[in-house]
Amino acid sequence: MSSSELKVLPCQSLRTKNAYGMTPVSADSWLAGIHEVSCYWCLRTMGPAGPDEHYVHLARCKPGRSCYDAPED
């Protein structure tokens, strides 16, 4: 599964360990992986909360959140 199969792309500041490293599928196939063990941080705060003081997670860092930063093409 690649990122194109996700209905929305998460904020470009969302990070987790698996975000670093290209898999045989694609550069962002980590988005479709297992997330129950993923520890996320925000690139803008370097912590587990975003600039809006809510926690960051693939399920949260979506369009509609005030600090959401859309990935560049």
Place this chain on the structure above:
Amino acid sequence: MATTKLTPEVDPLLQAAANAAPAAGTETVQMPVGVPGYTLRQEPRQVPVTEPPVLPVNKDLQYIGKSPTRWDSHAKVSGTARYTYDMQLPGMLYAKFVCASVPHARIVSVDTSEAEKLPGVKGVYVVQHLLGGAVLRNPSLDPSKYPIVRYAGQPVAAVAATHPHIAEQAAQLVKVQYDAKPFVVDMTQARQPNSPQVFPGPADQAGSAGGGGGPHDVPQTGNVHGPSIHKKGDPEQGFKDADVIVEGKYTTQVQVHNALETHGVVADWKPDLLTVWASTQGTASVRDELAAYFKMPKSQIRVITEFMGGGFGAKFGAGNPGVVAAQLSKQTGAPVWLMLDRKQEQLSAGNRPSSDQTLRIGAKKDGTITAMQLISYGTAGCGTGAGCAGPVTHLYDSPNLHTEENDVFINAGPAAAFRAPGHPQGAFALEQSIDELANKLNMDPIDLRDKIDSNPVRRVERQIIRESALWKSRNPKPGAGAGSGYLKRGVGLSQSVWYRFIRMDSSAEVRVHRDGSIEVLSAVQDIGTGIKTVMAQVLAEQFGVPPQQIAVKIGDTNYPIGPNSGGSVTTASLTPAVRDAAWQASQKFLASIAPALNTTADDLVLTGGEVRSKSGKLQPVSFRRAAKKMDTDVVSAQAKRIPDYDPAKYDTYGGVDVAEVEVDTEMGLIHVKRIFAVHDCGRPMNPMQVKNQINGGLIQGISYALYENRLLDPKFGYMVNPNLDMYKIAGPRDIPQLDVHVIESYIGQSSTDASGIGEAAGVMSAAAAIANAFHNATGVRIRSTPMTPAVVLEALKQAPQRSETA
């Protein structure tokens, strides 16, 4: 299959060497697959024609699969190895974090004036709220210049000074005024509706965050992020079909990261280049994160990791130390050293989440599993990542499965990936439940696992265990273990599972110089596991010279990109690229010297430190003398990782561990006397280094099982043991006899067929093996870690209620 490596068309030297080889496409080759002595066979694989010849099994190789002295052993034992912590640069400043002293608060003010007046202080940085266009989630909070404090120990500011002691003194002079908020550090309390909220404000429900649905919509209710639900088959019917059901509740504690070298960097910001020495598991991840944070091109950032003092998953990206050190360096115009102290490491650098699991397994009388259900809660502090369903999902065959995983927020430092994330917790519950099921079915635990675990390599591992003297010495009747009086002996078994992850950004360059020297370059970092040695072995095998003659240059983003080291990916990802580059370079080398030797490249072979003629028309020439015949000063080749040959044939890795314990039933002490561990990791490239990792994994697993525990004061919200005195880690006296057996398991996936061992090294299974041995010794289930004397004595009180007979 596509490849981006050199082809004969674009490289004249390679063309000369390749003779009439097809330009592109694939060919069918036969590769060794299986376990020698048990299941070894040849299987066909389609591989690119540009791949090097298939490697035979280890016994037929000279350097790969052997255990030469570590390439960098002399540097390490002589103290000349230079770690990030050791860095000294002219004019370098030392930085120190100012950390929050309360677990939950809004910061009213940060006064740095007194610190700035201290002689020797050159820079101060205060972490500020980068609100941008963001709207605070909780409207009741006044907009603040500063982020909310969510745990005691959170970085608030940092100072840089000419001496570490001055920096420490200055940090103490920074005055932070807090508006304290209610907090919670107990997971059970945090789940209550009236609990203080770690992330106050409106909770998200599934799909309400503007995401439009999808597999990752997980609800939030109060402090609970979850459940994340996965379902296979019809679990309800599966339990109805079961003849026997076992169900248990298991709890595991928080384990904090304690690599010998703490997190940190040295940053040197110059106008045209930011150079960062980092204690990291990913040089590229540090560079990429700094480039994104500072909006700089990657080409203006160089990250160096010459030697690295360990990492277990928490050292990815630049982190707060990277960003703050770079900011201070930019501000002061001087290099800045910023390494965490042990207290900061334990408070803020990550941890393995806790778990509170309810596991239910249904089975037929013959052991066939009909259904499994796991409901788990765990805390990753003020972050996420407390899932633990990996083992129950992947270790055994079950047609029906239901898992629900929940994160519970508390006011404590966020978790970070930690060696086999979620698996030690999950295996502790699963492997005891399987043991319990075997007892209820009156089956041998190995027989039951043979029935429900279809992995062919673990089947071999269990066979080895079954035939071992240790397993044969086990009394099959729980509680009837040898030992009179208060000392009870027991033997227990546990399994582990991990997965094949590959990182494509794994490249290497190999150069052969006219003086006969050979070097290999890659940005990959050696986190202590020995990739330098393995890279040297790969080149040694190709060029026929000893590994110590190979110059290995790694840990620098100026070299071809290397994989980040996490998830057991390094050896599996990088060594095929290294071998491909070595093979191409060797072909170029032979093509380069052949004319001077009046022969052709395909008549030449590299072996035994010599260049020899296949036809016999030339006398052997030493490699060094032959290199002088090169028609250029250096030949080189760079290769990147290509996809595995047949990804559909992936299987899991793992191991089987048996623990022998002696339980002091009066003092509540568990003495682990011995562990016999049988593990697999594809082709063992260097068996000694693999064993070293398994030794370390087992010790880390014993430490997790019996000792380590983050303790939080419920009244004040502080960690009360943020050190290596009160935070107990297994020491030499706690380490039993470790007998490690490494399986050769060929899978036919790459030019080296290597895999990783970091995760599947025993850290997952040790706690469960010890607990099963405890049950074998006493007849009592122990369902909580760490298994301290208090936990043991409490468990022993419950003996009459814990019979496992059917």
